[in-house]
Amino acid sequence: MVFQSPFPPYDPTDKSGFSYETVAKRWPVILTSIVDQLHRENHDLYLRPPIDDSDDSDSAHWEEESLRVEAKITEGKAIIEKVGKLKYEMARDHVMEPIPMDGEPHVDFYNSELENLAKASKDTWFKAPWLYAECYLYRLLRSYFVQTTHWKDYDPFHAQKLDVFAKSGASIYGIAKIMHELESEKGALESNPSKLKVFFQEMIQMCLWGNATDLSLLTHMSLVDIEKLQSVGKEMQAARKEFIMRDDQEKAWEYLTTVKNGRVDFVLDNAGFELFTDLVLADFLVTYTPYVSTVVFHPKLIPWFVSDVTPPDFNETIACLLRPTSLFTTSSSSLLPSPEQQQHLRKLAERLKQYVSEGVFAMSVPGGTGLGGGLTTTAPTTAITTTTTMVMTTTATTTHSLAEFWTAPVPYWDIETYDRELWEFLRGSDLVVFKGDLNYRKLTGDIKWPSWTSFEEALGPLAGSFPLLSLRTNKADVAVGLDKEVLMQIEEKDANWRVNGRFALISFLGKRG
Numbered sequence: 001m002v003f004q005s006p007f008p009p010y011d012p013t014d015k016s017g018f019s020y021e022t023v024a025k026r027w028p029v030i031l032t033s034i035v036d037q038l039h040r041e042n043h044d045l046y047l048r049p050p051i052d053d054s055d056d057s058d059s060a061h062w063e064e065e066s067l068r069v070e071a072k073i074t075e076g077k078a079i080i081e082k083v084g085k086l087k088y089e090m091a092r093d094h095v096m097e098p099i100p101m102d103g104e105p106h107v108d109f110y111n112s113e114l115e116n117l118a119k120a121s122k123d124t125w126f127k128a129p130w131l132y133a134e135c136y137l138y139r140l141l142r143s144y145f146v147q148t149t150h151w152k153d154y155d156p157f158h159a160q161k162l163d164v165f166a167k168s169g170a171s172i173y174g175i176a177k178i179m180h181e182l183e184s185e186k187g188a189l190e191s192n193p194s195k196l197k198v199f200f201q202e203m204i205q206m207c208l209w210g211n212a213t214d215l216s217l218l219t220h221m222s223l224v225d226i227e228k229l230q231s232v233g234k235e236m237q238a239a240r241k242e243f244i245m246r247d248d249q250e251k252a253w254e255y256l257t258t259v260k261n262g263r264v265d266f267v268l269d270n271a272g273f274e275l276f277t278d279l280v281l282a283d284f285l286v287t288y289t290p291y292v293s294t295v296v297f298h299p300k301l302i303p304w305f306v307s308d309v310t311p312p313d314f315n316e317t318i319a320c321l322l323r324p325t326s327l328f329t330t331s332s333s334s335l336l337p338s339p340e341q342q343q344h345l346r347k348l349a350e351r352l353k354q355y356v357s358e359g360v361f362a363m364s365v366p367g368g369t370g371l372g373g374g375l376t377t378t379a380p381t382t383a384i385t386t387t388t389t390m391v392m393t394t395t396a397t398t399t400h401s402l403a404e405f406w407t408a409p410v411p412y413w414d415i416e417t418y419d420r421e422l423w424e425f426l427r428g429s430d431l432v433v434f435k436g437d438l439n440y441r442k443l444t445g446d447i448k449w450p451s452w453t454s455f456e457e458a459l460g461p462l463a464g465s466f467p468l469l470s471l472r473t474n475k476a477d478v479a480v481g482l483d484k485e486v487l488m489q490i491e492e493k494d495a496n497w498r499v500n501g502r503f504a505l506i507s508f509l510g511k512r513g
């Protein structure tokens with residue numbers, strides 16, 4: 001029996017809501033960006049220089065390779081057509097088609113929900129609940145790629161993710177400097193936990209605002225805008241404090257100080273800069289506090305909501321941090337970072353890498369997991385173990401994965417019902433940090449709670465299952481746990497506070513019993 005919410009979900013039938021704007025304006029832009037990206041890829045394939053065919057065996061190889069390229073281009077064109085058709089149908093509020101049986105998880109899950117929606121005449125783009133339709137969109141897109149031979153491992157958002165990451169150099173070097181300075185404080189911090197708390201709050205806020213740099217909202221931002229959003233100086237943080245509409249940092253800290261050598265889980269959101277801030281918060285907790293000794297990162301198995309972290313993104317981020325000069329640019333000039341800056345980042349990146357190789361940091365799936373959950377041969381293969389089972393072995397490619405649930409189209413209320421193994425795994429955590437807006441929407445079901453509803457009530461049956469911290473900048477209508485007075489003030493200050501990414505919520509709830 002799954003939780004029945006007392007209010008309806010957000011959907012685009014309300015034209016004044018953000019979901020309407022998303023379906024009408026933002027999804028078409030995202031679909032167009034996929035088409036453009038595929039055109040670029042196909043174009044590059046056309047232009048690929050022919051391989052030298054000077055002897056017989058090379059000539060056979062050349063023929064094989066040109067056939068492969070030709071087949072890939074043909075498949076690429078077919079995906080472009082499908083995405084174009086989808087965009088056409090979306091704009092005309094067509095019925096959403098069942099997801100084809102493509103061999104990847106959740107097809108039945110999505111399709112049976114679609115059948116339920118059809119019974120209520122809500123199975124079209126402008127009538128379906130926003131949360132369902134948005135998850136369906138990314139799952140459907142995945143099916144277009146996974147049904148091909150040559151594009152199965154292709155992430156149509158990868159280039160965008162990398163591009164924004166490359167523009168985050170200024171903030172990344174800034175944060176690396178803060179972490180460098182922290183090293184000289186290590187002794188003082190050990191003997192003075194109140195100082196530790198000050199740094200904890202700085203780290204939490206850095207990680208919180210790291211969520212503001214989200215690709216799906218960034219399409220028209222310049223490099224200077226991005227740097228402004230990501231800036232991490234003390235003054236900037238103080239200025240932003242008034243934009244945190246609910247702030248449970250104190251509660252979270254109080255709880256954390258009761259933990260000893262614990263495990264923290266991050267249910268990740270976006271790749272690139274935001275993931276970097278997650279890694280830095282995790283580094284802080286492990287390196288400087290006695291409270292945490294391991295961290296598990298939960299990525300998505302398929303390209304998700306444009307910018308979310310996949311296992312290959314996770315590995316790539318660490319690799320990029322280890323060779324930053326080839327990636328990062330800043331707005332101030334094309335000057336290379338100073339040797340000092342480079343040294344700060346190198347030290348940090350090497351520590352992160354070491355934590356990964358020692359298993360202090362691990363993903364919830366083996367390190368060599370590719371898109372869709374299969375294993376690639378080249379990447380590392382550390383696997384998380386639970387007390388009872390090896391969740392995913394390094395040889396099987398289709399076993400149940402702890403990462404599958406995150407791309408299902410349902411709220412987190414019922415993790416226990418839908419994915420007992422994941423729920424039990426999270427129960428073993430000392431703190432589960434949910435990053436970003438979509439995770440917040442799923443935690444609260446994306447339904448029309450009055451905003452003064454308690455966070456606990458909005459979590460439904462999940463409340464109290466494990467200690468939970470949500471760090472979210474507001475990019476969708478749902479918001480709970482707010483004071484009526486705060487609400488009135490904010491409405492006056494900025495009518496768009498729910499969706500414009502300038503405001504944020506830090507929500508904490510402990511474990512029951």
Ligand code: F6P
Nearest residue numbers: 022214216436437438439475476
């Ligand atoms: O459509 C806007 C949107 O894509 C929301 O659906 C989603 O909640 C958010 O942006 C993505 O933000 P985040 O990356 O913080 O989850």
Ligand code: MG
Nearest residue numbers: 269270305308
């Ligand atoms: Mg995201």
